[in-house]
Amino acid sequence: MTWFVFCYWYEPDAPRDPVGLVRMWTLADALTEVGDRVTLFPPRYQSALSRRAYRVIPIHVIHLPLIRPLSYALFSFVHGFVRALRSKPDVVYYRWMDSPHPLLLAKLFRVPCVCEVNGEPVPEWLENNNWFTRRLKQWLARQTLRQCERIVVLTEGLRSLLNERYQVSLDRIAVFPSGTDTQRFAHRDAAASRLTLGLLPDQPYVGFVGTFYRYQGLACLLNTLALIKKVCPAVRLLLVGDGEATEELRQQAKRLSLEHAITWTGRVPYWEVPVWIGAMSLCVAPFRADRGETSPVKIFDYLACERPVVASAIPSVTSIFTADSGVRFVSPDQPQLLAEAIVALLNDPHQCEAMGKQGRRFVEGHFSWRAIVGQLRRWLDDHHTVRTHAHSHVL
Numbered sequence: 001m002t003w004f005v006f007c008y009w010y011e012p013d014a015p016r017d018p019v020g021l022v023r024m025w026t027l028a029d030a031l032t033e034v035g036d037r038v039t040l041f042p043p044r045y046q047s048a049l050s051r052r053a054y055r056v057i058p059i060h061v062i063h064l065p066l067i068r069p070l071s072y073a074l075f076s077f078v079h080g081f082v083r084a085l086r087s088k089p090d091v092v093y094y095r096w097m098d099s100p101h102p103l104l105l106a107k108l109f110r111v112p113c114v115c116e117v118n119g120e121p122v123p124e125w126l127e128n129n130n131w132f133t134r135r136l137k138q139w140l141a142r143q144t145l146r147q148c149e150r151i152v153v154l155t156e157g158l159r160s161l162l163n164e165r166y167q168v169s170l171d172r173i174a175v176f177p178s179g180t181d182t183q184r185f186a187h188r189d190a191a192a193s194r195l196t197l198g199l200l201p202d203q204p205y206v207g208f209v210g211t212f213y214r215y216q217g218l219a220c221l222l223n224t225l226a227l228i229k230k231v232c233p234a235v236r237l238l239l240v241g242d243g244e245a246t247e248e249l250r251q252q253a254k255r256l257s258l259e260h261a262i263t264w265t266g267r268v269p270y271w272e273v274p275v276w277i278g279a280m281s282l283c284v285a286p287f288r289a290d291r292g293e294t295s296p297v298k299i300f301d302y303l304a305c306e307r308p309v310v311a312s313a314i315p316s317v318t319s320i321f322t323a324d325s326g327v328r329f330v331s332p333d334q335p336q337l338l339a340e341a342i343v344a345l346l347n348d349p350h351q352c353e354a355m356g357k358q359g360r361r362f363v364e365g366h367f368s369w370r371a372i373v374g375q376l377r378r379w380l381d382d383h384h385t386v387r388t389h390a391h392s393h394v395l
Helices: 017-031 067-086 101-106 130-148 156-166 191-198 220-230 245-256 270-278 299-305 336-347 349-366 369-384
Strands: 002-006 037-041 091-095 113-117 152-154 173-175 205-209 238-241 262-266 282-285 310-313 327-330
Touching: 002 017, 002 067, 002 101, 017 037, 017 173, 017 369, 037 067, 067 101, 091 156, 101 130, 113 130, 130 156, 152 156, 152 369, 156 173, 173 205, 191 270, 205 220, 205 270, 205 299, 220 245, 220 336, 238 270, 238 349, 245 262, 270 299, 282 299, 282 336, 299 310, 299 349, 310 336, 327 349, 336 349
Parallel strands: 002 037, 002 091, 091 113, 113 152, 152 173, 205 238, 205 282, 238 262, 282 310, 310 327
Antiparallel strands: none
């Protein structure tokens, strides 16, 4: 099978190489490993210039407001059109963006178009959209998504949202939660990982990995750390990443006198992330209650590294993970409850080890990228054509 994969992502605080493209790189890797031919059309960031096992066509992007996404849409369409004249794809796959150009390309060459939607297409929390812009984007999303042959979403909540708000028929939507690379993300000795990173080998570390968006609940996590330090003064917090909320989090840490209890790593290369997770005693995903419908990617990586997880009990988490998957749930936005769960695990290393092993088995059995890609290919091949209307199901 031959795939054209389009993906645009921009983070204002990291325009050179946003981490939001990691899922698409991993998808292309997994498709290539099973023998498919993949051409990826990413923005020309640093990650797009690395050698890959598949073809990558970096798209020049003009870094100016409004022009940035338009330049990606225009240049990627032209490159895709020229490439398709030479070698017609079997599938055009793209992650949702405010542009229908991958769908137009698929229609021109009469091949199926699959759109991946990993969050609300027009998020309610966007502050820079006025009423007219929001309505225009919602209309565009409704028209585009209804024309795609197949839609991939990351949660059941997103599937329902697309059906109710954008009138996409359920029989064209399948749920593929995010997965993890179980070879890259694997168990590492905690003390050895800490020594590698220059951390204290015998101290307990609670860790978070991700972009510092406000919905991640890191403000709650800092309040939680202040409570934990009262009963476990040796505990340190590892914050791996960066983002829009960094400065306000640093100010909050200063007010709480936590400066010396937190290690701020900034953004780290993707290949280093498993080492940082390996250095953690346990991992946290303290999402706010209003986070919305997106797949909790970091939890899969935590579990693959055999680390126990304490996570907010929001629908997009509880619909995927079970009581025996290595995740302990707490109510969101409750520092006291989060602190109690973390302290209980830090005081029970045997339980931490058992949860870590449970989590590893859970992701190996259900959420490795090889398994997800196999399910995706079978879904597209159902009845020998992606145009067949089969009943949607969670894969």
